[in-house]
Structures are given as C-alpha cells and as structure tokens.
Amino acid sequence: MALVPYVENAVPALSKLQNSSARFHFASHDILIAQDWRKLGVAAVVWDAAVVLCMYLELGHVDLKGKVSIELGAGTGLVGIVAALLGAKVTITDRKCALDFLSTNVKANLPSDLQQSAVVSELSWGEDLARFPAGGFELVLGADIVYLEDTFVPLIQTLQHLCADAAVVLLACRIRYERDSTFLNMLRGHFTVQEVFYEKNRDIHIYKAWKQLPRSDL
Template identity: 70%
Template sequence: MALVPYVENSIPALSKLQNSSAQFRFANHDLRLAQDWKNLGVAAVVWDAAVVMCMYLELGKVELHGKLAIELGAGTGLVGISATFLILPGAEVTITDREPALDFLSANVKANLPTDCQRSVVVSELTWGKGLERYPPSRFDLVLGADIVYLEDTFVPLLQTLEHLCSDTTVVLLACKIRYERDRNFLSMLKLRFKVEEVYYEKQRDIHVYKACKLPRRRDL
C-alpha cells in the first residue's frame, strides 16, 4: 500500500480509522489489530475491503486447506492473519507490504497468531514490479489483495507482479471498492491476462470481490 500523510481534520466517516486498534472475530478467533493512521496512513488501518475479504474466505467458496498463499499490500495484516487460521494445517502464508510498513505489520502478526501458527507465516517486503526474483515464479496457489486497486501508477507493476506469482492454477482474489473509472480500467487490464469474475458483493460496504485465474497463453498458428 502507498503511504499518505495524516490529516488532522478528517471527515467523520474516517474517524474509526484513527482509532489505535480495531477488533474483529474471524476464523473462530478474536483479532485485535493495531492501527497507526497518523504515522503510516493507509498502510496501517483496516479498510472495509479487508473485512469483506475475510467474510468471503469464511464462506468456504475457495479451497484453502494446505494452500500456499500470499497477500499483497497487507497493511495491518487482517486478511493474511485470518487466512492463516483458515488454511492450516499444511499451509504457508506470505504476508507482504512495502518496507516502511513491515515492522508494524510484523507486530500485528505476532500479536494475533499463536507461536505454532507463526512458524507457517513469513512477513516479507514486496514492492510491486521490483525484486520479483526473490519470489519463485508461479509458486503460489492463492493470491490475496484487499483494496489494493486505487493508484493508477501502480496498475502496471501490480499486473506484472500477479503474472509473476501466478501459475495456470493459481486463484487470485481481489476485494475492491470501485471508486473511479480508473478502477474499472484496471479490471479491463486484468482481463487481458486473466479470466475475471465477480464472486461476491457486500452491499452495505459497497465492496466487490473478484476471482481471477490466468488465461492460457496464445500460441501462434
């Protein structure tokens, strides 16, 4: 996630983002996520898309047990932490964000996962489109992203990252609020390389969940 400066005079709808923590119950576990809007901005608060992604994962529409999963732009880590509980045993979850957010993210992971679960989790730096050689290509079964589609400058490196991480059988789940036409443009870009379908919509929060799978490469005749 990108980092943005703190604005003291925020609108009331955003006041919950300025709380020092947020509490949830997912995967039969009570989770308490630290938030730090003042110092880290959007990378350190729980957005509705993350909550809806966790809700969708709990529905059991996607096979999770024993999968190798990676979360992009994890922020507070809510999605990756919830996914860890849902896909154990035999699972491995990599939870990623940009370097400035890693200490904060790691602290949330450590505070919310029991020691035995932490052995199956890696918190790792990932700036989209850069240093991808550190991540084995086509390795992951599941790629998760909650509210990571909002900055147009990141669309091309995000697509590059998805293509690198995904095999033909990888499932990508993106939870998004469609705010602007550029967000729809990203979905159009994604459809050039992936089969994309909307699998869930949470009306109250206006969040869409999209499932994407890599399209087979075209071969010249």
C-alpha cells in the same frame, strides 16, 4: 500499498480509522489489530475491503488448507492473518516502511502453533520479483489495493510473476472511479476475471481472476 500523510480530522467519516486498534472475530479466534493512521496513513488501518475478503474466506468459498498463498499490500495484515488461521501458508507482504508494524500484528494474532504459517516479507510491486518464486503461489489475495493508476502495470506484472498456472487471485475493492474499472479491463488482458461476491452494505466487490492458459488444441 501507498502511504498518505496523516491529517488531523481531514475527513470526519474516517474518524473510526484513527482508533488505535480494531477488534474482529474470524476463524473462531478473537483478533485485535493495532492501527496507526498518524504514522503510516492508509497502510495502518483496516479498510472495509479487508473485512469483506475475510468474510468471504471464512465462508469456505476457497479451500485454504495447506494452500501456498501471498497477500499483496497487506497493511495491517488482517487478511493474511485470517488466511493463516484458516489453514493457508501465507507470505504477507507490503512496502519496507510498513513491515515492522505489519509483523507486530501478525505475531500478536497467530497462536504459537501457527506462527510458522505466516511469513512477513517486503514486496514493492514490479520490483525485485526474482526474490519470489515464479509461479510459486496457488492463491493471491489483495484488499483495497487498486486505486493508484501508476501501480496498475507493476501490479499486473507482479500477479503474472507470482501466479502458478492454476492459481486464483482474489481482489476485494470498491469501484469508486473510472480508473478502477480501467484496472479490471487491463487485468482481463492477462487473466480471466469474474465477480464472485458483493457485500451491499459496505459496497465491496470481490473479483476472482485466473490465468488465461494457451489452448492445447490450437
């Protein structure tokens, strides 16, 4: 996830994001997420897309029990935390500068018996992908990670590397600009993409993607 500098009162609508923490209740657990907009910008606040993706996971649309999963651009780690609480084995990733903050949230919100279910790791899209097993993940999660055009190609490269043949990608986002639709069209060049959920009040879409496998009958 890209970082932006903090600007005091730059956008009044974002004032709630400047709170030092945000509380949630998912998977029968109270979750307290620390936020630090001043220090890390967008990487250190909980965005609506993360909340909606957690709602979707909690509804049971995906079987998370024992699922080998990875979250991209995790920011505060809310989605990865909820996935772990629901039974997944999650690698929660972001850029190096966000890892200490991310690790603190993960450790603070997982009970001791689930601490081993979540690992925090550095991942800049398209870089050093060999550190992660090719095709090593059954589920890839991303909340509000589609907004910088320069990241589109490395993000797709990363998805291609991480996904097992039968893997599912879940991306939660707003469609704000033409570039967001452009990314979805790029993704369709490599994956089958389907909208599976829309939360009207927050204007958040969830897209499911899976690999386009070669047909054996050709």
